[in-house]
Amino acid sequence: MGVPVQSHKIRVVLAKSDMDAHDRGLRYVAKVFRDQGMEVIFIRYRIVEEVVIIAQQEDADVIGLSFYSSGLVYDTSRIMDLLKEKQMTDVLVILGGTIPEDAAGYLKRKGVRGVFTPGTPIKNVVTFVKKNVRKLEA
């Protein structure tokens, strides 16, 4: 752990607060990502700072966050600020859950690249990640 892995597999940290029960969608995304050959690190965090620490340790290419409104704006803003601080802005950040449009707009302006609400076909999420992930080292 902590040693960056040289791999052509896309490494994704999928994260949700350990207070929030609504994880069915995220678990499904994890399953599909794994079926698609991505390396998925699935975490439940107590405080949002943990997500960035783990993403750094795991050399994540993608961070996927899941919310049902509660904590959405605070946690995501905090993660975007931390990624900037740690110069990790090439990590692709995507969001899923019950996310109203104006919150989505605000978070996109902070650097979140994809927002996927319930009912989004899973293939759209996969395509988006593959298209927008940073260039992977061979």
Add this chain to the structure above:
Amino acid sequence: MFEKEELKHIDRLENIWQKECHEKFREDNDETPTNASGIKLKPVYTPLDVKEIDFRDISFPGVHPYTRGATPLGYRDLPWVMRIGCGYGTGKDTKERWEYLKKLGMRLHVGTEESEDEFPKFTILTDLPHQRGYDADDMVARGRVGDCGLSLSTIEDLDLLFGGLPLDKLQVTFITYDPTLTLTAMYTVYAQQRGYDISQLRMQTPHILYGQWNYDTIAFPPENALKMMVENISFRIENIPLALHTAISGYNMVQCGANPVQEVAFTIAVGMAIMDECYKVGLDPDEVASRFWYHAHLGMDIFEEVSKIRAWRRLWAKIMKERYGCTDPRALSIFINSMTGGLSCPAQEPLNNIIRLTVLTLTGVLAGSDGIWTSSYDEALAIPTKEAAQLAVRTQQILCHETNIPAVADPLGGSYYVESLTAEIEKRAAELIGKVEALGGAFKCWSTGWFRKELERSANEWQAKINSGKKVMVGVNKYRLEKDTHKIKVFKHDPKYEQESVDRVKRFKANRNHRGVKQALEGLSNATEKFLVEWPASCGTLMPNIIKAVEAKATLGEIQAVLKQKCGYEYTY
């Protein structure tokens, strides 16, 4: 139920009918519609499909096995309870929404006249920090206080909500999770401080500590969760006997993937596991069973869902009678609160959900639910706006007043289709309960992850059907617009809720006897350890110590921290 000669005649008719649609009628091919329980549906049902059923299994409403409902006259006697929840910000903000719903005519029982003694049911959603036992000023609570639920950390927070209201006339359900014991203690201490006799209180919490097997949240481990649940039951039977004590929740498990047969089987298995543990501590089965409520999920397949609830009632009554010797009708036929399923209400074209929620609420009514929770069309976007909440209230009122459905109990009873489905779901659920028992019971199936695997499998099956288009969601995977230009107003969370709540907790903490709090929490810590080790003899010793801590002005978060430390608070998998 039918004469042999009559059945032969019907059989002959069916053969004629089959010849008529010979080309179109094919049995057992891939195109045969199948419901979520996995039962293949016939194009039409006849007495032949119900010939094995004894009418005594269907019987009358209010008569064992209560297939047709708990009370003899159904809604004529007692219309359903309007359980529409609300909660955000502080008690002051939540009360504003509750007053608005009251103004719309929300009553305890739908359609009843307003009276000074009649208060609508207060169904209160709490915020995530509270649900997980953190005070508003806890670091973990940042960004979540008063969001999607009421912030509640101290006994003073209760007064913001209930100050000036007659506690002996209110029916309150707090939708909370972990801190049930603590909240119960706070509510009873609050009521006593206001001069009320706590035996007159009607305050309940679902106490779904077992819900953790559905999803990956951190939680109390199974064996200790069960002890806390029984402690709550024991305390409430003795001290707050008018209130229900525990929800047997099908809703959460269906949202996590359970199909109707799993919902029936796993919920009843949970009830059985709790009953078994209550028996160990010497509680009377009738006293325990009569104070559960079943929180049923409502899905879009009207006839399957109505049949499911009928099957549930029948199976529960039989098991409570045969296995536990219950004789009290209220133990054999418990309160069923049905909730419209969020799973059926997507974010795309949210106004479509008005139609869906009407279908879902109608299903709850046709099933004879004792209480119904109708969600709002913006379910997938945020907590309800006033407009959306208004429609939820109106949906129930229109179904009550304008359709004549409440005039007749179990109106779908006797349908060959519904009776056939009811019997089949009961049969499959009974088999699945047998499997759960063979694996060691519900709490064992939680610990080993078996429940989780079963639910995940169902969830993936459901998702595969959505992906392939086999299961259609209009506007989502069929007829989907590139861009939905119709915008709706969405609830805006006010950031001031958090600051207000944090300030309140800080002030509360500053104004108390610190040594008294410390002593009470130490006492609680020792008592909890003893409670766990000396179980079941120690049943009844935990609550008095939680009450002492509340009286000493410990906060919810402080008390929960002690309980978490002693009981464990972890991921089961």
